[in-house]
Amino acid sequence: MTTTDARPAAAGAVDPARVQEFAGQMFGALSAGATTLMVSIGHRTGLFDTLAGLPPSTSAQIAAEAGLHERYVREWLGAMTAARIVTYDPATATYLIPPEHAAVLTRAAGPDNLASLMQFVPLLAGVQDPVVRCFREGGGVGYPAFDRFHDLMAEQSAQTNDAALIDRVVPLVPGLAARLAEGIRLADIGCGQGHAVNLLAREYPRSELVGYDFEADAVEAARAEAREWNLPNARFEVRDVADLAGTGTFGAITAFDAIHDQAHPAAVLSEVAAHLDPDGVFLMVDMRASSDLEKNLEIPWAPYLYTVSTMHCMTVSLGLDGDGLGTVWGVETALRMLAEAGFEDVRVETLDEDFINAYFVARR
Template sequence: MSETVLDTTRAEAFGQQMVEVLNHSTLALLTSIGHQVGLYDTLADLPPATSHEIAGAAGLQERYVREWLGAMTVARIVEYDAGDRTYWLPREHAASLTRAAGPENIAGTMQFIALLAGVESSLAECFRGGGGVPYSEFGEFHRLMAEDSGALFDAALIDEILPLVPGLPARLEEGIEVADIGCGSGHAINLIAAAYPRSRCVGYDFSAEGIAAGQAEAATLRLRNAEFAVRDAASLGEHQRFDLVTAFDAIHDQAHPSQVLAGIADSLRPGGVFLMVDIQASSNLEDNLDHPFATFLYSVSTMHCMTVSLSLDGDALGTVWGEQKAHQLLTEAGFTNVRTTHLDPDPFNTYYICRK
């Protein structure tokens, strides 16, 4: 048998690819920090400025800001004039990096990289011995999810997402029973309750921390038609109570998603609708090769969604369960009419409109 000849061009190209991975990994962490301390927002409001001027405007320490700017400059995110030693953020870049960008702000999503890195050693042990990393080890997960989803909800929930269901805004205006499953920090259900005071809204989540956040926001907004309860979605225990049930990026995280979907179907009144929002992807790996977020989604699945489910002896559906699997489970749960659609401000998700 002849020896395989090494394709040196291919090897060098792959080596360079991995160097880019290393550079981009550290850049992701600095991008997250820049978002957290408001540097992108500050830069977007300034003309070309020195590191001292930028630090002063942001209320930050100049030496840290200067080194951060160095990384942003060599990464071609921030522009730099060597003569004046000034930096500026192009408007075209600000459109993906500032809070003003709303759901288009990718800098906020970078915060998940550090969050996932925090469970790296625990996850490696799961590779060796099985089991999973429990939800409790993920630190600021609730805050990050609330920030990430909140930008989309604020921009689109009332005016774009709910109207995807024909006639739904009018029914909400008249007053119906609404539930949000896996409500997290409850922002979505509070927005619905505030927009439609005649509807009665309840949010369920197994996290006491999330439920407390939802209750606190409802109290601040003085909402009398929003309530929250700590409850395992697999044991919903409601029969024909709701006219609308929503689940925003929550079903794939459940330990036993089939039980959850069956409970949701049972909780709907005749003519009720289940609006499920979940990851936009295929159930077939080969179909995801050109998905713009595929690597991120499979990584998040490995390091959070799948392993959290396994920590509960769950089915480990994973983040990238895909539209084909979703249709299968929805049909098995009793939904005979399932329609899918997509929303331009949201490149991550598919919207399922489901009826029994």
């Protein structure tokens, strides 16, 4: 009689050097996450902007210039020095931000300001508990759980749109600038706080522009900016864009980083196609990534994209009993869904200054 050992075969000897290497990788991730939080604080408090305008200065001088408490500023400077973001001279106890670092950490950097992007990490961390619950129970986490989300999205989009919307994005669509100048109807899907609509309305006063979003607070912020800028040709409406019945047709429809968040994106794309003029165009700006995981492994920010998807874009869609398409739906899936919605002519464009997004120019 023979006996059989039911234990699984050994997976192989563990390499201690590789263990140490991976442990170092994990400690690096821990430090990078902590640095991200401190960079976010530096942006929100204006400390990077303050440092960029100062010669080598003590923590007391920096705090006084920024109007902040010195003890907190000193500890923050410690983190920034340890992260090699700020330099420190122990002989004079002074700190300095190199101009090359200020070029991507200050508000003066415009769309190159990466410090503003770091704010999404603490935002997402704030919903970790309900997301963990969704792993066990299913469902999703709704928009109300995401404090400051629309403010952060408005800040990000404003940086890019202020710098590039009129001069670089609109020209990606042949003839669109001339048509807007002459006067057409344009709708923006998932407009958020409506800054893009207002920029276009100010530049093209003969066109009639409308922004749709289902978040009432965001729509009110859009209306307030339109009033401040005296834009009678811009209006905003609280609306679920999966149903555009009664809106009429448009010469152009835009969607800036909004389609993948929708509960039912296929329905939204079909509505867009159905509400375009015969010669109308749809400009969809969305993530520049692949639908195939293996093709995203060389994208340095791919872990961030999948994290944002898990902890925001996918879960808010699932929270609405939606499809949970996710941030990294990818260019391939986007092209397939555009074709299924009735778009027969689709071009994918890119901008050198926008490394995250692809620009889909679609016609029926």
